[in-house]
Amino acid sequence: MEELTLAEENYLKAIYHLSGGGSDQVNTNSIADKLKTKPASVSDMIRKLADKGTIDYVKYQGVQITNDGKNTALQVIRKHRLWEVFLVDKLGFHWDEVHEIAEQLEHIRSPLLISRLDEFLGFPKFDPHGDPIPDEFGVISSKPRIILSTLQNGTNCTLVSMRDTGNAFLNYLDRIQLPIGSEIRIQAIIEFDNSMEIQVNGTRSITISKQVADNLLVVRK
Amino acid sequence: MEELTLAEENYLKAIYHLSGGGSDQVNTNSIADKLKTKPASVSDMIRKLADKGTIDYVKYQGVQITNDGKNTALQVIRKHRLWEVFLVDKLGFHWDEVHEIAEQLEHIRSPLLISRLDEFLGFPKFDPHGDPIPDEFGVISSKPRIILSTLQNGTNCTLVSMRDTGNAFLNYLDRIQLPIGSEIRIQAIIEFDNSMEIQVNGTRSITISKQVADNLLVVRK
DNA sequence: AATTATTTTTAGATTAATCTAAACTATATT
DNA sequence: AATATAGTTTAGATTAATCTAAAAATAATT
Numbered sequence: 001m002e003e004l005t006l007a008e009e010n011y012l013k014a015i016y017h018l019s020g021g022g023s024d025q026v027n028t029n030s031i032a033d034k035l036k037t038k039p040a041s042v043s044d045m046i047r048k049l050a051d052k053g054t055i056d057y058v059k060y061q062g063v064q065i066t067n068d069g070k071n072t073a074l075q076v077i078r079k080h081r082l083w084e085v086f087l088v089d090k091l092g093f094h095w096d097e098v099h100e101i102a103e104q105l106e107h108i109r110s111p112l113l114i115s116r117l118d119e120f121l122g123f124p125k126f127d128p129h130g131d132p133i134p135d136e137f138g139v140i141s142s143k144p145r146i147i148l149s150t151l152q153n154g155t156n157c158t159l160v161s162m163r164d165t166g167n168a169f170l171n172y173l174d175r176i177q178l179p180i181g182s183e184i185r186i187q188a189i190i191e192f193d194n195s196m197e198i199q200v201n202g203t204r205s206i207t208i209s210k211q212v213a214d215n216l217l218v219v220r221k
Numbered sequence: 222m223e224e225l226t227l228a229e230e231n232y233l234k235a236i237y238h239l240s241g242g243g244s245d246q247v248n249t250n251s252i253a254d255k256l257k258t259k260p261a262s263v264s265d266m267i268r269k270l271a272d273k274g275t276i277d278y279v280k281y282q283g284v285q286i287t288n289d290g291k292n293t294a295l296q297v298i299r300k301h302r303l304w305e306v307f308l309v310d311k312l313g314f315h316w317d318e319v320h321e322i323a324e325q326l327e328h329i330r331s332p333l334l335i336s337r338l339d340e341f342l343g344f345p346k347f348d349p350h351g352d353p354i355p356d357e358f359g360v361i362s363s364k365p366r367i368i369l370s371t372l373q374n375g376t377n378c379t380l381v382s383m384r385d386t387g388n389a390f391l392n393y394l395d396r397i398q399l400p401i402g403s404e405i406r407i408q409a410i411i412e413f414d415n416s417m418e419i420q421v422n423g424t425r426s427i428t429i430s431k432q433v434a435d436n437l438l439v440v441r442k
Numbered sequence: 443a444a445t446t447a448t449t450t451t452t453a454g455a456t457t458a459a460t461c462t463a464a465a466c467t468a469t470a471t472t
Numbered sequence: 473a474a475t476a477t478a479g480t481t482t483a484g485a486t487t488a489a490t491c492t493a494a495a496a497a498t499a500a501t502t
Contacts, residue, residue, distance in 0.1 A: 007489060028450055041490055043451050048488090060450060060497055091337040104329045110322045116312040228459060249480055262460055264481050269458090281467055281480060 004052070006107050009076050010035065011045050012054055015065050016073035025062040074138035080106035081127035081134075082117050088128040089121060095128035095163050111136075128163065130217040146220065148184070149194070149213035155186050157218035164215040176206055184218060225273070227328050230297050231256065232266050233275055236286050237294035246283040295359035301327035302348035302355075303338055309349040310342060316349035316384050332357075349384065351438040367441065369405070370415070370434035376407050378439035385436040397427055405439060 004012070014034045018026045028046070032039045050057035054069030065073065083105040087098040115136065118124075126132055130145030145160055159182045162169065173179070178200060187205060188197040194210035208216075225233070235255045239247045249267070253260045271278035275290030286294065304326040308319040336357065339345075347353055351366030366381055380403045383390065394400070399421060408426060409418040415431035429437075 005488070029448090037489095038491065039450065040452085040492080044489080047451095062450095087334070091334070091341055093337070097333075101329070101331045101334050104331075105326075108322070108325045110325075113308070113312070113322050116314070120312055226458070250478090258459095259461065260480065261462080261482085265459080268481095 004054075004072060007045065008049060008052075008054075009072065009107060011042075011049060012065070012069050012073040013076050013080075015055065015063060016070060016077070019065055022065045022070045022073075025064050027062040071138050074134045074140075076106050078134045078136070078138070079108070079114055081131060082114065082121065082124070084127045084129070085121050085124045085133075086117060089124075098128065126161075126217075130161075130163070143219050145217040147214060148186075148196070148216040148218050149210055151186060151218070151220075153186050153189050156221035157184050158182070158221065159184060159216055160219050161217045162215055163217060169212075169215060172212070176208070178206070178208075178216075183221075225275075225293060228266065229270060229273075229275075230293065230328060232263075232270060233286065233290050233294045234297050234301075236276065236284060237291060237298070240286055243286045243291045243294075246285050248283040252284075292359050295355045295361075297327050299355045299357070299359075300329070300335055302352060303335065303342060303345070305348045305350070306342050306345045306354075307338060310345075319349065347382075347438075351382070351384070364440050366438040368435060369407075369417070369437040369439050370431055372407060372439070372441075374407050374410050377442035378405050379403070379442065380405060380437055381440050382438045383436055384438060390433075390436060393433070397429070399427070399429075399437075404442075 011031065014031055015026050016022060018024075018030055018034060028039050028042045031046075032042045035042070046055065046057055046063055049055045049069070050063070053066060054072060055063045055065050057063045080102045083102045084095075084098045087093040087101060088095055093101075118136075124133060125142045126145050130147060132140045132142045132144055134140050146157070147163070148157070148159075151157065159178065159180055161180060162173070183201050185199040185202070186196060187199050189195075190197070190207075194213075195207055196210075196213050197205055197207050199205050232252065235252055236247050237243060239245075239251050239255060249260050249263045252263045252267075256263070267276065267278055267284055270276045270290070271284070274287060275293060276284045276286050278284045301323045304323045305316075305319045308314040308322060309316055314322075339357075345354060346363045347366050351368060353361045353363045353365055355361050367378070368384070369378070369380075372378065380399065380401055382401060383394070404422050406420040406423070407417060408420050410416075411418070411428075415434075416428055417431075417434050418426055418428050420426050
């Protein structure tokens with residue numbers, strides 16, 4: 001494994017994400033879109049990455065990430081998500097403020113730093129957006145946590161955590177009796193204001209605003 | 222103030238340090254030495270920095286850092302030292318393992334991140350090496366802490382903290398009755414093994430090894 | 443199947459940071 | 473003052489990452 005540049009790491013991460021975890025082929029234009037660069041630049045970089053063995057590439061046929069490339073991407077993603085946890089849990093940032101900073105921090109090179117950070121944070125399994133954190137071998141063990149408001153009508157899921165952990169929000173959840181572990185079924189999504197009618201534990205139905213659904217993290221059934 | 226590149230930040234920091242806080246002129250070769258680069262590269266960069274107004278430069282006469290450049294350098298130094306405190310105090314690194322990592326972290330751009338980190342660390346005034354941390358305006362308020370073993374015979378100083386904070390070392394200091402706040406006068410430095418004979422609080426004399434003196438931080442009287 | 447449209451690649455430049463080798467300036471020494 | 477040495481700058485290349493414009497390949501449409 002050769003040393004990759006910062007730009008190469010970013011390309012691999014983009015390709016990993018666009019390919020849905022490494023399975024699909026990815027075309028030049030979509031990479032250019034994602035990285036806000038031009039297709040010509042992508043063509044150049046693609047050849048470099050192929051030379052280093054991190055992607056398989058046939059001209060005009062798009063690219064496919066290799067195992068090597070996938071591992072690199074997963075380590076960068078691991079660092080990104082661990083730093084996000086640090087920023088939110090330790091420094092008091094809100095989850096929607098941390099992406100930019102984590103984009104920078106994810107390129108810091110020091111395996112020891114990352115394992116120490118992981119330990120300091122209590123070996124978290126998810127970042128503040130609910131995305132799973134790969135382990136040091138790139139393995140993602142846990143099911144992804146999803147924001148309730150992004151799910152479709154009819155979906156069954158379980159409430160596993162909150163994004164907003166302020167007292168105002170937690171008190172509200174207490175009042176409407178919606179604790180962690182609640183079984184949720186989406187019964188209706190009101191088009192007007194995107195509020196949701198949900199069934200809790202197969203019995204009572206309640207309505208929650210879009211703002212509330214934005215802050216509930218669930219795991220699909 | 223324009224945006225500076227990572228390399229430009231490193232040059233300014235080097236010039237700041239070499240100039241003794243911005244006062245002295247700095248010559249091309251010493252910058253090249255410090256940054257492990259070639260004089261030709263330094264000449265190129267010097268012109269760029271002069272164009273941006275961060276240094277004053279007359280050909281063949283060396284450079285002098287401007288107020289603008291000094292501020293930039295001090296902010297980078299501030300970040301470097303705060304991250305070092307984080308690595309040692311929070312992640313359990315030893316003070317001599319953190320420089321490399323802090324060299325990377327010091328270039329992360331986010332004023333908010335740094336003020337939050339500062340708060341999280343309890344607004345420290347010194348880094349783990351005993352060097353003072355500039356505030357957000359670049360002001361260094363506190364007297365520098367110095368490693369005892371670097372001082373000359375005859376110096377008077379006060380013990381303010383330890384670099385090694387392991388129990389073995391702290392117990393030893395307890396045993397020889399050398400607590401924080403002790404007034405120390407260096408009475409002799411033994412050439413053979415660099416051990417030190419010191420007078421404590423103007424009364425009793427004790428001898429400490431070089432290794433011990435390496436781990437005692439003092440402030441000059 | 444021919445043409446059009448889209449996508450991708452190449453060719454040629456540009457910017458930042460670096461280098462080696464050669465030229466130049468300043469300083470020190472006889 | 474002339475010359476040798478040390479320090480500095482310029483000239484010309486190189487690598488990484490990007491760009492625009494033009495060429496080439498693939499896909500879509502009549």
